Amino acid sequence: MTVTGTDLLLEATGVSKTYGAVVALKSASLAVRPGEVHALMGANGAGKSTLVKILTGAVHPDTGTIAVRGRERVVHSPAEARRGGLVSVYQEPALIPDLDIRSNLRLTETPIEPFRHWLRELGLVDLDLSSMARRVPLASLRIIDLARALAIEPDVLMLDEMTAALPANLTEKVLEVVGRLRGGDRSVIFISHRLIEIAAVCDRATVLREGETVGVVDVTEGSEERIVELMLGQAVEALSAQPEGAAGRQIPAGATPRLTVRGLSHGTKLHDASFELYPGEVLGVVALEGQGQDELFNILAGSERPSEGELLVDGSPVSFRHPADAIRAGLVYVAADRAEALLMQRSVRENIALPFTTRIRSWGPIDLSGERKRVDTAIATLQIDTRARGEVRRLSGGNQQKVTIARWVAGGVRTMLCFDPTRGIDIRTKSQIYVLLRDLAASGAAVLLYTSELKEVQLACDRAIVIFGGRVVAEIAVEDADEPALLRAAYNLRSDARMPEHLAAEAVAEADAAAEAAAEADR
Template identity: 55%
Template sequence: MAQPLLTATAIAKSYGPVVAIRSADLSVAPGEAHALLGANGAGKSTFVKILTGVIQASSGSLALDGAPVRFSSPERARRAGIASVYQDPSLLPDLTLRQNLVLTRTPIDRFTAALDEMGMAGLDLRENAGDLPLPFLRMIDLARALAHEPRLLVLDEITAALPTDLAQRVFEVMQRQTAAGGSVLFISHRLEEVVTHCDKCTVFRDGRDVASFVPREGGEARIVQSMLGEAAELVREEVRRSPRDLSAVAPRIEVRGVGAGRQLDDVTFDVKPGEVVGVVALEGQGQDVLFEALAGDRRFESGEVLVDGRPLSASHPAHAIARGIALVPSDRALALLPQRSIEENLGLTLYRRLRSWGPIPMRSVRAKTHDAITRMSIDTRAAAQAKRLSGGNQQKLTIGRWLTAGFSTLLLFDPTRGIDIGTKHQIYDLIAELAESGAAILMYTSELREVALVADRVVVLYRGRIVAELPADAGDEALLSAAHGLIPGTPAVPDSQEAGR
């Protein structure tokens, strides 16, 4: 067997008393696409940071081509041939792309060549990074990593924020990398991607590597089992919820011909109490504007929204909340109080009115937050600061906040992005439970298979318009072609370069 490109032995990392990695081994062969898997908090991201020199391991060793190495900075790791794309975009928003590239000493010709190869030629390097949509930034991060011609390309959840077409381009990059003898370390919560595109996978659990196998042979079932260990039985068969007959029920929320600039145009639909309506769209089709405006965080320019038959005019989220509309944004950074406790995060909405500025009725608030903690099974071991929680637990806080405050309409914007499969199922269960108890739920998801699991019916947004309304079991193919603007019986709309806008 050939000498591995990278060997990590007994890597451990702790932050004071908090252990992030106990002892992890990993070995990546040349020409291999290797998946690193694990539930939230298993230690994946910490491991990647050690591998790429962002932080130092507390103990353990790394070897490249059998020779021991130690990276004191990302720069060192890059020179040794390890380049990475991290979970969050790493471009400075106020600088132009060119300035960003110069800052990281990225060879610009190789960067543009990499972009060309990904089919994204013609990007203006004078644009500010902050003006570009998130999926583009991810692709730029990727091209930047490729420009360093790495021997090991590390991709930490790059596909989480990507629509299907761009994710496909990432897989093509991976194929080219491995075909040329390089290696890829690929981290993703989307297991089907791992099974399809990776040659080998290593599963982390509780800061240890617990299994290493060929994902195609083990399949998703084995991956899930290794990831969850004893918790595996919690993930039951994926059952679709059975829709109830709601024909006699008046809608909770009616959206009537709303528009917003070029981003939304004449959007009409409604959601009934007890109903889960899925929104399916490629990235950047106006779904973010739709959700923000429904939540009162911006205004529609035309049309109207009725809540329980009465018009809603909201210039601040507080107005929408007063009418029972709650938004859970996809980006947890927008909704989390990172330095505050779990209890304060869960209780935040309780203090939104002037008359709730006085002394807090501690007993009743504690009861409410405790109830949310139990219902969402939030891990309270690091209760003092939300930033110390794993991503899944953080997302539970942003949802659980509304359980303490109460609501009648819940807007969920990609609520399971970047969350491990066990937590995802808890969220699916919660959605079903909430709908059962009479809430109206509107959910956008970037993962098509969630639609069939969670929604009763689906509206498809394309370029700011609703192009189709389908039953939730219409199937991935039908949903995907509708999301691309391909509606049976109508002429095909060509896919456009500005899909990301």
């Protein structure tokens, strides 16, 4: 599968990018042939989105080159990438809501007739071009976005999670149209979490892991397993490593769940999700991006209301109209986005004490010494570095996250909902948070922990549930919840489907060969 540089449509070699101390991309390469649909794969944090941003000109790489039809290009902006023949379509449609469709098309200088042609091809026949983008259903907007991209006949079309949250019939149409592009002189870079789609339309797949291109796979029947193995890397070898900290406690028979979720649905993302959370356990939630976990946590935190399904706390049904209702029922929420949870200009103390004064009966004078005692205890429990306590925005990310947790610990926790609480914070703080979550569970609290880092499940959880397409598709005991098992389940592959040893070895060898080839091309 060696390819000479000249007959490639798009070639990125040795691309790297660091943000401060964080290495987002170490050495990524991507080679797209004319007429192929090329999948770009990688687990969370593998560097996929950074590479996409570099290709589209939104981010500038530290090193590396990008060549289109053999000519090296420096792309400074998405508009420039567009002129260079690379057009992207994202999960969120890029149309201006307060303009009608025709004006939106004019903005991007899209020819109308080809646009109409592609709309018909995509099965959207009854669109009125003079309707406001705001009034067009979201699914149709995604299709319009795609038709708009197709109409200007780009050399390379990049579809980034375009089919996520698209209804099944439209997804089919999109895949059909993408499939028809194969064999021409244009190419498609296809990014999706759904392996079935990859298998259906893609010719080859480039797999990223930890910022590096670890392999290029010809997509044939059964190559999904190989792709997953490549995404996992050494995790396969680390199978025998014993998890520390995770207790895997047995739930006593007949115990009442702290939280029962039955048939919860919301919009297009969450469909009929059901599970139970018991006191004294940390229940991990694992899902690829955009599988409905955001909606699930928003509903549990009282920020959004489900369209269907019921919630039970300690066996009795509840309905939350406001986060205050969830808090009163003992459900407290730790968000991944600290900008969402913190008063950046206020002190550590005020941030931690915020929930104490939200109810009208506590609007009066504050018992300052009592408050100080509770806040200081929480600060000590979480080991928050308070050198910059005057304003929370001057704290480091890890300390900021600790403040969002301390706020609830100070009040006594019954049920804590943590949405990716360790995203983007340092390793030491991460392990402190795991220990804290274990301690909370040991003292009888129930903890629901969504994490985008699969490793965390065995470090902090007692068991894990996996959400795919808005449904709970698997429950995995902590002993079995290693990265391969979780990732398979997250891609909705059978959890017992283990790859035979020889196949794994082959995959690794091929990855090495691909890396060598890439190195060759570099020279």
